[in-house]
Amino acid sequence: MRNPIGGHVPVAGGLAKIGLGYARELAAETVQVFVANPRGWATPPGNPAQDELFRSECAAESIPAYVHAPYLINFGSHTEATVERSVLSLRHSLRRAREIGALGVVVHTGSATGGRPREEALAQVRTHMLPLLDELTHDDDPFLLLESTAGQGSSLCSRTWDFGPYFEALDFHPKLGVCLDTCHIYAAGHDLTGPAGMRQTLDLLVGTVGEGRLKLIHANDSKDVVGAHKDRHENIGAGHIGAEPFRELLAHPATEGVPLIIETPGGKEGHAADVARLKELRGAH
Numbered sequence: 332m333r334n335p336i337g338g339h340v341p342v343a344g345g346l347a348k349i350g351l352g353y354a355r356e357l358a359a360e361t362v363q364v365f366v367a368n369p370r371g372w373a374t375p376p377g378n379p380a381q382d383e384l385f386r387s388e389c390a391a392e393s394i395p396a397y398v399h400a401p402y403l404i405n406f407g408s409h410t411e412a413t414v415e416r417s418v419l420s421l422r423h424s425l426r427r428a429r430e431i432g433a434l435g436v437v438v439h440t441g442s443a444t445g446g447r448p449r450e451e452a453l454a455q456v457r458t459h460m461l462p463l464l465d466e467l468t469h470d471d472d473p474f475l476l477l478e479s480t481a482g483q484g485s486s487l488c489s490r491t492w493d494f495g496p497y498f499e500a501l502d503f504h505p506k507l508g509v510c511l512d513t514c515h516i517y518a519a520g521h522d523l524t525g526p527a528g529m530r531q532t533l534d535l536l537v538g539t540v541g542e543g544r545l546k547l548i549h550a551n552d553s554k555d556v557v558g559a560h561k562d563r564h565e566n567i568g569a570g571h572i573g574a575e576p577f578r579e580l581l582a583h584p585a586t587e588g589v590p591l592i593i594e595t596p597g598g599k600e601g602h603a604a605d606v607a608r609l610k611e612l613r614g615a616h
C-alpha cells in the first residue's frame with residue numbers, strides 16, 4: 332500500500348500485549364509508542380519478552396513502528412542540566428527503538444530558552460545531537476526524525492524553511508529525517524487548505540531538506556486557525572484543516588511510502604474513526 336495508516340498507541344502493561352492489541356482494534360497498519368514517561372526523564376530498561384514479541388509481531392504483520400521521545404527534551408535549552416538530560420533521554424529512546432525494531436525516533440526540535448540567540452541554540456544542537464547521530468552505526472538503527480512545533484515561544488523550527496539551518500547544524504546526517512505534524516505546521520502559519528495549500532507546503536519542505544527526508548507524518552487536524560501557534564490536535568476533518576488537504580497529502584509524490592500516525596483526541600473510538608477516515612481518503616492507492 333502507498334501509505335500505512337495507524338496511530339500512537341498506549342503501552343502501559345506491555346508493549347506487545349497492550350500496544351499491539353490496541354493497534355489491532357484501530358485496524359492500524361503502523362504504530363508509534365513511548366518507551367519512557369513522555370513527561371519525565373526516566374530511562375526504563377523495558378521488558379525483553381515484550382520487546383521480542385513486539386518486534387516479531389510487527390515484522391510478521393509488516394507494521395512499521397516508531398518511537399516518540401519524551402517532550403522535555405530540548406537541545407536548545409540554556410539550562411545545562413536540561414541539555415545533559417536531553418542527551419541521555421534521546422540516546423535511551425534511540426537504543427530502545429533498535430531493541431524493539433522501530434524504524435525511527437521522533438524528537439521535538441526544541442526552543443532557544445533564556446533569551447539566547449537562535450544561532451547559539453543551534454550551535455548547541457550541533458554539539459550535543461550530532462554525536463548521537465554518529466552513534467547510529469548498526470544497519471538496524473533507527474532514523475532520528477525532527478518534528479517541528481506550532482511555533483510557540485522561541486521555537487527553533489516551526490516553518491518549513493526552519494528545517495534548513497537545523498539540518499545544516501547536523502551536517503545533513505544520513506540518519507536524519509523529518510516527521511511532519513500537519514497540526515503543527517498549520518498552526519505555525521502554513522495554510523494547508525485550498526486547492527494548493529498542502530501541495531505547496533510539502534513542496535517547500537522538500538525544497539528545504541531534499542527528497543527522501545520526509546519519513547513520517549503525524550496526521551492531526553487542528554482545533555485552532557492557521558498561524559495560531561497553538562498545539563491542539565483535532566480529529567481528522569473536524570478541525571480547521573478539514574479532510575480534503577489529507578487527500579492531497581496522500582497523493583503528493585513526497586509522501587510516497589511514508590506512514591501516517593494519528594495523535595488525535597477521542598479515545599479508542601475516535602482513533603479508530605480517524606484511521607478509517609484516512610484510509611478512505613487514501614482511496615485505492
Ligand SMILES: [Zn+2]
Pocket residue numbers: 478512549594
Ligand atoms: Zn505530533
